[in-house]
Amino acid sequence: MLLAYILVPLLGAAIMPILRKIWQKGTDSVPILVTVYQIIITGWIAYQGIVLNGSLNLERWILDQVLALRLDGLSLVALLAIGLVSFVTVLFSLRYPLDEDRRPGYYALILLAVTGMNGLVVATDLFSMYVFLEIVSVASFILIAYQYDEFGMEGSFKYMMLSAVATVFLLVAVALLFAITGGVSFGELAQGVKTGGPVVFISFAFIFFALALKSGMMPFHGWLPDAYTASPAPVSILLAGIVTKIAGVYTMIRLVLEVFGFNSVFMNLLLVVGAVSTVLGAFFALGQKDFKRMLAYSSISQIGYIMMGLAAGTPLGLIGAVFHFFNHAIFKSLLFLNSGAVETATGTRNFDELGGLAEKMPVTGTTSVIGLLSTAGIPPLAGFWSKLVIIVALWMAGFKFFAFIAVFASIITLAYLLLLQRNVFFGKIKQGLEGIREVSPVVYWPAIIMAAITVFSGILFPLVYDKLLNPVNSLLGLLAK
Amino acid sequence: MELHMVLLIAVTLIPMIIAAFAAELIKSVIALLVGSVGLTLVLFNLNAPIAGIFELSVGAGLIAVLFILSVSLTRPLAKEESAERKRQHYRRFYVLPIIILFLGLILYLNKDFWINAFPFTGAQESASFGEVLWGRRGLDLIGQIGIILVGVFGVIVLFRRGKMNE
């Protein structure tokens, strides 16, 4: 079953060219089926509580090669998020004006990105992680450049150049760690890291750098706004919603948990970088005039939150970070869905040309409000609970100053999102936009789904906690053994 | 360290730096391509043929294709403008040499430390390294299939678009 997480999307991608020849219409349904399958399976695992006090492990020999996979609480959350976000991305793409000719290729790339992310999530050693990371990255380079226009190329190029630097350093770090521990699986690495020493610290630095760059934390975020803005609307949903989160944030959490432990040196740095990203990201978002660009900076800021939660170094902080990771995937893809809808309907993303759309696009308007409130951490939406847990964790861990920062950054968050609301949705309809109509249901249903998830995982927080976060909690105990 | 190794590293690094500094995209991309080829050779030399092939296919092949395409889409600047850009370009880059020098300085000052820091001594343990590297990589095989697929689809998708534009 674990292997299916990797193989199903891979196969889906592989049959795409064939399907294109024999059954053009079927190409649409394959990615939908694959993602729905992933949601259902993951949801079932979560619901059954299979990984509540342990993990699903797979260790099998195939063709003289050992294959070790694992699914625990953390991977569960990630897999669910991947499934959900890629599902809405695919749904959104159905009506998005892509070249019909190239559509199967596009779907294949998305499925490959999913493959990469799934693989990364279930992998048990650093090198495999690296490989899957590369799949995700390369697939996203191409997807960003999909429109083949100047902006897309530029965004893709920047992403690639910086990402290449990151992967080089990641590889070097892997090599260094491999050299001193003689293995690349998490268990072996963790043993080696305990010995300490300068090499370990250098590899810490490299890994930290690589992952910070991948996740787009300040000051390594340069590529992020351009990449998000330049990509086609559905791609930016995927990219902002999940790709960078898995590539950067999930990896960071996983490595901290499995390899580094809550090392205070590492944690302090993470805390500072997280706080800087949170605050500056929010401030930069405040000055934007482009819908997607604002959301991109918002992503930077939110990732800062996750990192701060992680850096609290307590179980509570971990839960907060993981939950915020999940929530962020949901509400950020929701907001990008909204931006895509607005762009589809009006043909622009510039605030100066928009205004009062809530009247004409009620569904988009309402869901965007939900996304906004969840991002800003206003109860009873899901974003509130995760932020709350992060703040409580920071305070309880003694990082009082950072708790303050976390709290006040949410005001700036609210400020820029209100700016967005004011300029796009909430207000009198702008001249020239009177003829705008709501986008088609295929486009707005994904938004409704995401909004519903945000609302219900906020209101039913106890349930979410039981099914999704408790496994994470138990994970710590598991690792300590 | 053998001489041809040093040469190879030089062949890799120099184009890479040029790629980073070049003001014109086309030069940059070509330099990148050359650098990738150098890297592939280094990898072959280090008994890592699959990695080498991968580097060649993705780094040199796919990405270079991608960028040559993108460059071909852009419009060249007028002469004066281009000169002006260039001047600004280099001015913006003054940070990088400083950083590189700084990095070098640190590395140089800690020379002994670095040498001592690496506990491995090379050939003796290469067997076990090899085993670890190549014996347990079942998952990576799938991954590499994925990468190849990505490359294929990428080329298909982008080329098709490129052709349509022409």
Place this chain on the structure above:
Amino acid sequence: MENVILLAILLPIIGAFILPVIGRFSAKIRNITALLLVTTSFGASLSLLGPVLSGKTTTFLLSMPLGFDLILTADALGILMALASSFVGIIIVMYSFGYIHHDANQNEYYLMVVLFLGSMIGLVYSQNLIFIYLFWEIAAICCWRLIGFYREREIVLKADKAFLITVFGAVAMLLGFVILYSQHNTFNLLEMQGKEASSLAVLLIMFGIFSKSATLPFHTWLPDAGVAPSPVTGLLHAAVLVKIGVFAFARIFVGTLQFDPVWMQILPIVIAASALVAGGAALVDTNIKRIIAYSTISQLAFIFLGLVMKNPIAIAGGLLFIIMHGLAKGGLFLCAGIVEHNAHTKDIRQMGGLITKMPITTVSFALCALSIMGIPPFGGFFAKYMIITGAVEGGNPWIAGVFILGGFITVLYVLRLFALVFLGEMRTDLVNVKEGSNTMLAAVVILGVLSLLAGFLVHFPNEFIQIALEQMKVGI
């Protein structure tokens, strides 16, 4: 009985979301449903009154992870606030029928109003700090949408301003709650009974309370919020929104936690400044709704003074004034709404002599105004007297003196408003002004008459407040 609490809260909250659906079919049914929801919630709270009068409290408990237990307690304080706010809620929904009926976005309007009231009821019964915060912010969301109801750019800017300031306060308060949690290892107020709160926590929580209850450094959003439809301003300012902060103060610091005595010195000074500044501003401003909003700020200072003093008579006065001010200020806003609605201006310099055109409104306005001023036999009188006495008893005669001055300024600006709007010469462009619609008039008359009756029958609320004091363990 426990489920009645849940009914009182969830019925309006969930029902609110059904309203837009109904509204798609029939506006009339939607309006009536909205009224029914609020009325049922009022009835539910009323039915909880019985056990409380016999000295018992009803508690609902739902266990949640991480200490976020949902604990709802219907004690005297909570019921007092719940009844006051849902009663004014009923009046306001009724008034809205006439006021709002030709505006756009009515579905959203009723959704937000009912949701707002539901969250208010939730807040007053909550005993868990996290849930207090939760309902607090739901109220803020509704408030934001309602202030921005007319959708003009300036109006939305003001809505955003209000939202940002109150949320700023609220998150500071949240941090304060977290500090309390780290001190006592619980969010449950019932378990914190009688414990000490650290000064930092008090400071942060006061940020939240002051921003919501519009007190000096955080007050300016309230006058700006006057751009909303009048029933909303009535709802926001009078009965519900601004009382949240005051209520939270009563719940957290009067009923539960102890704080450093130094706060007893600092807080009165802040609120005294608030009373004076707001009063001064009310005397200068010329917009009818802004004046009433400033008046709210200055009157809230009175309520705070009562609660801060922490002696029985002062607290009783503060709680009494919550009710009296709710009735009277609601009435003032609704009267102002009628005036503004029919005279098509908010500038009091453009008005005058309306007494001949709208006598019923004038009289209702006068009744409510007198209650605000604290003139007997109106209800406000008793409350103000008790607050002032409590301040003297609390050892702050000078502060009491400042508040007497504040009370005098209140008299001045209310009279100025009344005289400029209703008395004097009729302006020529106002000769065709008509009296408001029947439901609107009914609303203001009810509030006006109740303000008067509340004075004669002050016996009833006060007896209830005595029970509340006992339950809050304030010695009598």
Place this chain on the structure above:
Amino acid sequence: MNETNLWLLFVIPAIVGALLLVIPMTARYLRGVISTVTAALLVYLAINLWGQQIEINLPWAGFGIDFQLRYYGFSQFIVTAITMFAFLITLYSTKFMVDKPKSNQFYGFLLLTEAMAIGAALANNLIVMLFFWEGLLITTFALISLGSEKAFQTGLKSFIIIGLSDLCLTMGIGIIWVQAKTLVMSEINLDTAGLNGVAFVLMMIGAIGKAGAMPFHTWIPDAAEDAPLPFMAYLPAALEKLLGVYLVARIALDFFTLTDGMRILVMSIGAITIIFAVMMALVQKDFKRLLSYHAISQVGYMILGIGTGVPIGIVGGLFHMINHAMYKCCLFLTSGSVESQNGTTDLNQLGGLWRQQPLTMICFVVAAASISGVPPFNGFVSKEMIFEGALEMGSAYRIFYVAAVLGALFTAASFLKLGHAAFFDKVDPKKPRVKDAHWTMQLPMIVLALTCIVFGVWHKLPLNGILKPALMESMDKVIDKGIHFEFGFGPLFWTTVLILTFAILNHWIGYKLTGKGLGASHHIYELPGLHQIYDLAEKQTFDPYVQGKRGGRYVVKGLFYIDRGVDWFYQKLVPATANKIAQLRQIHNGLYANYLSWSVGGLLLIILYFLLSVPK
């Protein structure tokens, strides 16, 4: 049964008053007749209750606030007086107000006022008293506003001035509750040290604010011009004096034990009020306005008398209170009679009315003689007692005696002028002849004038029959022996004679100088020094209300700017700062090399950080 009667005493007028306001009635005299009947019924009730001791005790709002009424010596005196004045004035208004605009609301408020006043007098709990006391504020405002077009502005003025004093009273009561732990009026007994002193001052402000002493007087002259005339006779002349001085007496005698300093304070207020108000009265050129200044001036006597703390002074003060109510009420009614027949009260346009309105003239003369302290009218008796009280204080307090005497002198002078100008001066031949007023207006005047004579000649009757029981409780030791006032040809009598002589002399000089009765005070007006002061006074320089308004405007502006400043912080500063910080985003210039260098720089910092934290 008696308790029921006590309830009825203020419930009846309240209900009838409220009904009159609410129920529309078109018949011309109906409201007036209903009110008169009601007022008569109340007089009957009050007389019926006379001499009894009744207490009502009901729980009300908690915290010492109980509904407590007490009918005993003092309150019976005040209550009975209120009902009688109310009856006379209602009767008078029936004709006077009949065709006036807005008269339909007049009676309702009149009865409500009566209810409030009776309630305040009966109260035995400070809050109950305050409840009714401040209730008068509303009816006062309403009654004034029923006058001329602009009358509501005077109404506002009165509301604000009395409102301020009432708020002070509220706080005073608050302090009393804190200090004495009771609100029951018959149980309060405090000294005036520390906070108690503050309470005393605040209570006094409340009391004299109602009584209309300086500096809370300025609305009264304005009201004299704007308000309906019966109002003037009703509230400022009668009821407010009764209540205000009643409270002064209770404060000074029951609630607090006064120190000498406090006494001097009280007496100074009295003295200042006497002198300044009478000086203003002297130069007025309007019948009603002149009377209104006297209404202020006479309060000074009462306060002075009570402030002496000497039994004779206190009794004199209270006696003066009831006397004043009678003659000032009578005077206002005569002015009303003049107004209703002539259509004006401007003294320049009046004259020679003695022929046309003889009865009014006679009533006026009696009342004027009373107020001027001519023996044997009642005003003489009470003034004598106050003089005596002031003298008894000792030589150090002689100044107050002088002030009282001076006041009496100018009072006499101004009434000589008034009477001369209105009734006896030459008639303007073009002016149409008028008849005397309707009997319903004559009757109250006559009754009041007769009472003035009765109370003067048989002054033992009120002193022992009314004032002795009233003060029995407060000053039992002294009063037990009876009130010793003997009418005799002592030095005080001769002082009075001297005063009157001077007044007449002054009048004669003034009359000779200008040739008109109205000009009799002109030479005083023209006195150097005084002249400038009068000019300033006419510009309302001494009106605390006007000055307060002027000064308050700056204070209020200041407060407003504080508010705007706070708003500026949110509206301008915060967004501007945020924008400034957000401008930092411009470091994103879109060049990947730039971003790359940040990343590399960051990397170096990270490496440095990790190297520095390598455990040694």
